[in-house]
Amino acid sequence: MSELKQLEMQKDDEMEIDLGEIFHLLMNKLWIIVLCFIIGATLAFGGTKLLITPKYSASSMIYILTKTTSVTSLADIQMGTQLTADFEILATSRPVLEEVIEKLNLDYTYEELKSMIQTDNQTDTRILRFTVLDANAKEAKKIANELADVTAERVAYVMSSDKPKVVEEAVVPKYPSSPNTKKNTAMGGLAFAFVAATVIVLRYLMNDTIQTEEDIKKYLGLHMLAAIPTEKRESI
Incomplete structure (x- = not known):
C-alpha cells in the first residue's frame, strides 16, 4: 500500500x-x-x-397608449404592456417599412431596411425603442425618426385610438457604434x-x-x- x-x-x-x-x-x-x-x-x-465599414446607430422611442381617456386602470396598463410586444412586430412589417422607404426616398429594399432595424421593449413598460444601424450617421437619424412616426400612425390606425406620442427623437450620432x-x-x-x-x-x-x-x-x-x-x- x-x-x-x-x-x-x-x-x-x-x-x-x-x-x-x-x-x-x-x-x-x-x-x-x-x-x-x-x-x-x-x-x-x-x-x-x-476592411470593415463603420456603422452608426440612432434611436427613437414612442409611448404606446391603449385609451384616449386620462384615467388609466391597472387593466389598461397590462393591456398596453401586452400590446407593445405586438407593435414590435408591426414596426418592422412591410407596410410600415415600405412607407418609410417611400417618404425618405431610400435606396433600400424592404428586406435590407428590416435588417438595419432593431426594436426593443423593456419589461413591464409601454415604451417601444427603435434603433437603426447605418453607415451614414445622418441617414440613421432620419430613418429612426421616420420609423417612429410611421409606426405611431399605424398603431393609431390598428387600435382606432389616438396616435402614440414620440417621447424621444433620434439625434445624429457622433461616433460609430461598430466595429x-x-x-x-x-x-x-x-x-x-x-x-x-x-x-x-x-x-x-x-x-x-x-x-x-x-x-x-x-x-x-x-x-x-x-x-x-x-x-x-x-x-x-
Missing part, C-alpha cells in the same frame, strides 16, 4: 516538474509570444480600419499569442529526445558515469 502511495507521489512530483518546465519554457520564449501578440494586434487593427476597434485589436493579439504559446508547448511535448544528464536520470532512471566530450576540429 505504501509503495502505491509512493508511486502516486512520484507521479505528482513528475507532473509538477513538467508544469514547471513548461512555465519556464514559456518564460524563455516570452519574446516570441509578445512578438506574435503585436503582429496579431496590428493585423486586427488594420483589418478593422480598412469595436479596441476589442478587435485585443482579440487579434490574444489569438496570435495563444497560438504561439500552443505551438511552443506542443513542440516541447512532442520532443522525446534525450538532451541532458537530467533527462537520462528522469526518463530512464539511470545515473551517468561518464561523458564523452565532442571536439570540433578547425578546417585547414
Whole structure:
C-alpha cells in the first residue's frame, strides 16, 4: 500500500516538474509570444480600419397608449404592456417599412431596411425603442425618426385610438457604434499569442529526445558515469 502511495507521489512530483518546465519554457520564449501578440494586434487593427465599414446607430422611442381617456386602470396598463410586444412586430412589417422607404426616398429594399432595424421593449413598460444601424450617421437619424412616426400612425390606425406620442427623437450620432476597434485589436493579439504559446508547448511535448544528464536520470532512471566530450576540429 505504501509503495502505491509512493508511486502516486512520484507521479505528482513528475507532473509538477513538467508544469514547471513548461512555465519556464514559456518564460524563455516570452519574446516570441509578445512578438506574435503585436503582429496579431496590428493585423486586427488594420483589418478593422480598412476592411470593415463603420456603422452608426440612432434611436427613437414612442409611448404606446391603449385609451384616449386620462384615467388609466391597472387593466389598461397590462393591456398596453401586452400590446407593445405586438407593435414590435408591426414596426418592422412591410407596410410600415415600405412607407418609410417611400417618404425618405431610400435606396433600400424592404428586406435590407428590416435588417438595419432593431426594436426593443423593456419589461413591464409601454415604451417601444427603435434603433437603426447605418453607415451614414445622418441617414440613421432620419430613418429612426421616420420609423417612429410611421409606426405611431399605424398603431393609431390598428387600435382606432389616438396616435402614440414620440417621447424621444433620434439625434445624429457622433461616433460609430461598430466595429469595436479596441476589442478587435485585443482579440487579434490574444489569438496570435495563444497560438504561439500552443505551438511552443506542443513542440516541447512532442520532443522525446534525450538532451541532458537530467533527462537520462528522469526518463530512464539511470545515473551517468561518464561523458564523452565532442571536439570540433578547425578546417585547414
